[in-house]
Amino acid sequence: MPAMTSIVERLERLRRRARLVLLSERSAVLLAVAIGAAMGWVALDALLRFPATLRFVALVVGVIAIASAIARWWWPAARFRPSLPTLALRVERQRPDLAGRLASGVEFAQRPAPGVLEKRVVESTERLAGDDPFTGVIRRDRLRRALVGCGAALVAVAAIAAFQPEFAAIGAKRLFAPWSSAEWPARTLVQSLMEGVTHLPRGRAVLLRAEAVRGDPASMRPFVRYRTTRQGVAGPWRDAALARQHGEVFERPLEVDADSIEFRFGTSDAMTDAATIHFVRPPAIERATLRAEPPAYASAVQAPSETELGPGTDARATLAAPLLAGSRVELDFAFNRELPVPRPDDDSRREWLRRTFGGDLPESTQVEAPNALSDRVTLRFEASDDLDLPIELRDEHGIVGDDGARYRLAVSPDRPPAASITDPAADEIVLPSAALAVTAEARDDLSIDEIGVRVEKVGGEVRDTMERRRGESARLSTTVTPEQFGAGPGDTLLVSAIATDDFEQDGVRREPTISPPRRIRVVSEEEFTRQIRTQLAAIRHSAIRAEATQREIIASTAPSEPAEPGEQTDPNAAADGDGANADPDRANADATAPKPSAEELARRQARVSDRIQGMSAAIESLQSRARAGGLERDAMNEILRQSQDLLENAASRSAQASTQLAERGTTPEAAESQEAVRAELEDLVRLLDRDEDAWVATRRIERLREQIEGLLEETRRTGERTVGRDLERLSAEERVAIDRLASRDRSVADEARETMEELRDRAARLAEADRARAAGMQEAARRGEERQIARRVEQAAEATALNQPTNAEQALREAAETAQSMMDAIRDDRRSRVEELRRRLAGLEQSIQGLVTQAQTALSALREAAPTASAASDLAPVSEGVVSLDRNIGAVTDEARSGGGTERVARVLERAGERSAASAGLLRADPPRVPEGDEALDRSRGLLVDALEAVREQRRNTEQQQADAKRRELAAALRTLSERQAGLRTASEPLEGAKSADRRRLVEGRRLSVEQSLIRTAVNNLKSENEELASSDLFVSALARLDGWMVRSESSLSSLSVTKWTLEEQSLSAETLAMMGQALADASASDDPFAEAAGAAAGGAEAGGEGAQAGRRPPAIPPVAELKLLRESQAQLARRTRMADEGGLTAAERQTRLRELTQLQQELLDQGEAWMERMRQMSPGGTAEGADAK
Known part of the structure; x- marks a missing residue:
């Protein structure tokens, strides 16, 4: 709707x-x-x-x-x-x-x-x-x-x-999208620290490391999930907790034996991406070989070498023998696998070399490798410094070898030879005539080329003596005589050793090495003797302190219990007569005093021994200084010898006393040794005192002579300005000078009188202690007084005051001759004293020998009669014989004390007499104390034997002293003849090639011929007057060569037929005379290594009985002198041989010269063998064999 x-x-x-x-x-x-x-x-x-x-x-x-x-x-x-x-x-x-x-x-x-x-x-x-x-x-x-x-x-x-x-x-x-890999941001998250690590060395533990980047490390529980792959087969996944190390770092070491490992780090919240590490063998050296070739100059003494150095982890990696700097070195390394080696054009090659072999390699090091990846590398460089090669091999993955290979190559630079004068060991003070033995030594790390001695006279000439010697060490001995450089008192010689080696760089040899010099200061005999006597004075003070200490020890060693009345506690008591009974109260008081223990006495005796050793070392040092300094004064040398002899005997007896005290306590034997030490020190003090007197007297005469000679020189200079003018014509300045000179003459005359008085005073003080020295002072005073030295200086003062400078000079000259005669009397006294001492020692030796026989007879008779003797009458014949011995000992003791030099023998005879007297008293006691008497008589016989040995030793020393004196005289005569012959040779140089028609040169030639004849006659006279020369076949041969050269030189000079061979024979004559003189001067019985054998033979002859009691007299020419002459003759023959080879002779001349040199070489060989045979016969074993052969 x-x-x-x-x-x-x-x-x-x-x-x-x-x-x-x-x-x-x-x-x-x-x-x-x-x-x-x-x-x-x-x-x-x-x-x-x-x-x-x-x-x-x-x-x-x-x-x-x-x-x-x-x-x-x-x-x-x-x-x-x-x-x-x-x-x-x-x-x-x-x-x-x-x-x-x-x-x-x-x-x-x-x-x-x-x-x-x-x-x-x-x-x-x-x-x-x-x-x-x-x-x-x-x-x-x-x-x-x-x-x-x-x-x-x-x-x-x-x-x-x-x-x-x-x-x-x-x-x-x-x-x-739950299947996706989206993850929440982790609350706990770790980050792998193994990024970039793709390869690691196999066989080592793998350290897997991660770092916490989120969350609290203290509460985190990170882990690693891993699996290994071996030969392409992967293993199962495994989890392993990580351990916290420090901060946010976590680690997990894993022992892995696989080809690779795959791993992830994780926490409860997250896991890292998987990573893989592959394992490879670490690089290492399998072997290294070093080949070194020395520098060209060292190729003769050092051969190229090749040495296996191994892998660098054992002892072979350190080269045992250092390389010689400059050697060309090749180091060949063999690796366990191929390693990267930068190419030669790669800029990183130098850095690779430094990182791999260390930074010690020279900049010029060459690297040789077959390929960019090679398992062999060769380094070539020249060694200059020590090399320390810490090897760090690195492969293409950055893996470094971990075997710790390290090679150490010591490089020894060819340092300059070290040269030094070893003899003398320190600076010396010598006389101008000193023959200073100089020994230079040199050492080199390869070989010495030449060594020599440089002698520089400060402010004068520099002379080098160089000889070519090969070997790491060399030694050169020579003799420096200040007179050769014209150095006299006040001059200084600088003696340095010189050495060269074979070092050569860029064709240039380095300079010779010259050692720091020994300063040889030449001083006069007076200054030299004064310094020695200053040190002898210090030794005398030390001897006095040591004798006082020894006396205190003897007092502490005396028996602690007093002897009972009538009791003789020691055989000495019978001889002394009063013994311990002289002061019984004092003896008892001493007995209550605390006696040191035998150990303490031994320690104190040992300290005495140390003092004696120190004095003996000081005397020995003085003897060395005297020999090196050329001091030939028999008196000073004899004082030093006697002092050393006394100190040696004191040291021996002190050591015996220390041993006897330590082993048997305070025994009569220890006391006897201590007494002997004290007597020796006392004799030393007396000896130095007597010497001080003699020196002061000698120095007084020397100073007088110097003053007279100074006056004579000043008189001569003054007379040159004023002679022939009267005083009135002299200027004021000249008269002041004459007056001042006359005043000085009179002051010196007063000084001469004071000198005469002082000589007689000092002779009187020394009459008992040193009759011979006192006689010398008396003779000096007598000559000064008879020749009227003070009167002569006064006459000079009178003549000077009258401006008669000729008369003043004559008077001062006679005064100077008188002062010299006084000096000769002091010096001749030395010979007479030595000869007298020798005769006295011969008589003492016969007397003491008879005492030894008499003591032995008495001791035999006592031991025959002792078993049946019950009363003193039973031993009457024996005691009479002991009394007779005691009387005879007393007589010989008096004879020993009658003259200086036989004090030690007298002390020993005194102790023997004390024992014989004690024995007689013990045998006459009733009842007789036969055991004690027998012991005392036996001890007396032993002391007589000691006295006989002391006489024989002193006789040997005296005969040696006579021989040394004669040797020094003979050396001085030979040096003088050498200088005359050298002067003749210099004078003959202009006559070389001269014609006889040049009359001026003919006259000069005949004059030089006469000079040559005189030098020859002087040499023959030395031979006839010094039968010692005829006793040495070596010296007879040298004299025969001399005679032949001089005869030819005399004939050439006379006929003006001087040739270069005439000059050569004249040079040989001068050189031979100098050699003979130097051999005799350098020979010293103390330095003769054959003297001990000769002494042993002589001692064996003396031990043969009375028929040999004269001993074997030390040879006048020591065996070491013959050896030195033989050596120098051989060196001379070698030089003559080189001269004959380089002298440009005709073939006939060269043949004749070589025949002569061959005959001489055979003669030197025969003489050397005969000398060695004599040395064998002189040794103890050789003597016996020789006697059997006879």
Whole structure:
């Protein structure tokens, strides 16, 4: 119906709106629920980190739930289409005024032909409904709530997406694509620290390391998941917990024996990506070979070498023998596998070399390798410094060898040779005439080339003596005489050793090595003697202190218990007379004093021995200085020898006393040894005192002579200016000079008188101690007084005051000659004293020999009579014989004490007399004390034997002293003749090749011929006057050669036919004379290694009985002098042979010269063999054999 059409349309619109509202509501609810569920799930997933499977199941369940909700809840809403009457009924509930009408009207209106009533209802309904759209029927509050919820969900999603897009994206992926690898940002996350590690050395533990980048490291439990692959087969996955080390770092060491390992680090929240590490063998050296070639200059003494150095981990890696600097070295390394080696043009090659072999390699090191990857490398370089090569092999993966290979190559530079002067060992003070033995030594690490001695006179010439020597060490001995360099007192010679070696660099040899010099100071004999005497004075003070100490020890060694009255506790008591009974109170008092133990006494005695040894060493040093310094004064040498002799005996007896005290305590034998030590020290003090007196006297005369000679020279100079003029014509200055000179003359005259008085005073003091020396002083004083030396100097003063210089010079010259005569008297006294001592020793030897025989006879008689003797009368003949022996010993003792030089013998005789007197007293006792008497007599005989040996030894020393003095005189004479011959040779040089028609040269030749004749005559006189020369075949042969050369030289000079051979023979003559003089001057009994054999032979001769009591006198020419002459003669022959070979001789001349040299060589050979035979015969064994052969 038309009237209901608008209502129906309005209801249809309402139905559409209602379906839309319902569908919107359910869609919003469904969407809000889905979004909320998704957000809740994502939140739970972010919290719980669901695995992908659970997330996939949840996605499926969610999809099914949504589909089910759509089908069962949303789809009905989409199909919502209520009937219009139903809607009308709902409108009626909204509008009560339409109740019962609207639904009916709508239904009536839908009928095709409604009735009237129905129309009326429809019309009234339409009228009541008006224009109402009926929208109030639809409830929109639920829609609004749904839309608010949905909007809130959408806003939340939008906010999350806007502010946490990563979170939103991960949540969406994990929600809607659970199969994807999307992961939530981990709360605990580790990061692998193994990035970049693709290869590691096999056989080592693998340290897998990770670092915590998120979360608390203290509460984290990271792990590693790994599996290994061996020969292409992968193993199972394993998990291993990581251990925290420091900070955020976690580690896990794994022992892996595989080809590779695959691993991932993880926590409860996340895992890292998988990584793989491959294992390879670490690089190592299998062997190394060193080849070294020395520098060219050293090739003669050092050969190329090849040495296996091994892998660098054992002892072979350190080169045993150092390389010589400059050697060309090749080091060949063999590796266990191929390693990368930069090419020569690669800039990293130098850095690779430094990193692989260390930084010690020279910059010029060359590297040779076959390929870029090679298992062999060769290094070539020149060694200059020590090399320490810590090897660090690195392969292409950066793996470094871990075997610790290290090679050490010591490089020894060719150091300059070391040179030193070994003799003298320190600076020396010598006389101008000294023949100082100089020994230079040199050492080199390869070889010495030349060694020499440089002598430089300060402010003067420098002279080098060089000889070629090969070897690591060399030694050169020579003799330096200051006179050769014109050095006198006050000059200094610097003696250095010079050495060169073969070192060469760039064709240039280095400078010779020169040692620090020995300073040889040349002094006058006075200064030299003064220094020696200063040291002797110090030794004297030491001897006084040692003697006082010995006296204290002797006092401490005395018996601790007093002797009972009438009892003799020691054989000495009988001889002394008073013995221990002289002062019993004192003896008892001493007995109560504490006595040192035997051990303490032995220690104190040992300290005395040490002091004596020190003094003996000081004396020996002074003797060496005297010999080296050229001091030939017999007096000083004799004082030193006697001092050394006394100290040697004191040391021997002191050692005996120490041993006796230590082993047997305070015995009479120990006391006797101690007393002997004290006596020897006392004699030493007296000897030095006497020598001091003699030296002061000698020095006083020398000083007087020097003053007179000084006055003479000054008078001569003054007279040259004033002679022939009266005093009035002299200037004031000249008169002052004359007055001053006259005053000095008078002062010297007073000095001469005081000298005379002092000589007589000192002679009086020495009269008892040393009669011979006192006689010498008396003789010097007598000569000075008889020749009026003081008056002569006064006359010179008077003549000088009157300006009569000629008279003054004459007076002073006579005074100087007198002073020299006084000096000669002192010096001549030395010879007379030695000769007198020798005669006294010969007489003492005979006397003591008779005492020994007498003592032996008495001892034999006592032992024959002792068994049957019961009373003193039974032994009367024996005791009388002992008393006679005692008297004879006393007489010989007085004889020994009557002159100086035999004090030790006198002391031994005194002790022998004490024992013989004690024996006589013991045998006369009633009843006789035979055992004690026998012991005392036997001891007396033993002491007599000791005295006899002491006399013989002193006699040998005296004769040796005489022989040494004569030898020195002979050496000085030969040196003087050598200098004359050398001067003759120099003067003959201009005459070589001169013609006899040259009258001036002819006269000069004849003059030189006369000089040559005089030299030859002097040599022959030496031979005839010194029978010692004739006793030596070697010296006789040398003199014969000299005579032949001089005869030919004399003839050539006389006829003016001087040739180069004449000059050569003159040089040989001078050289031979010098050789003979030097051989004699250098020979010393103390330095003669054959002296002991000669002494043993002499001792054997003396032991033969009275017929041999004179002994065998020492040869005037010691065997060592003959040996030195033989050596120098052989060296001279070698030089002559070289000269003959290089002298440009004709064949005939050369043949003649070689024949002569061959004959001389055979002669030297025969003489050498004869000398060796004499040495064998002089040895103890050889003497016996020689006697048997005779």
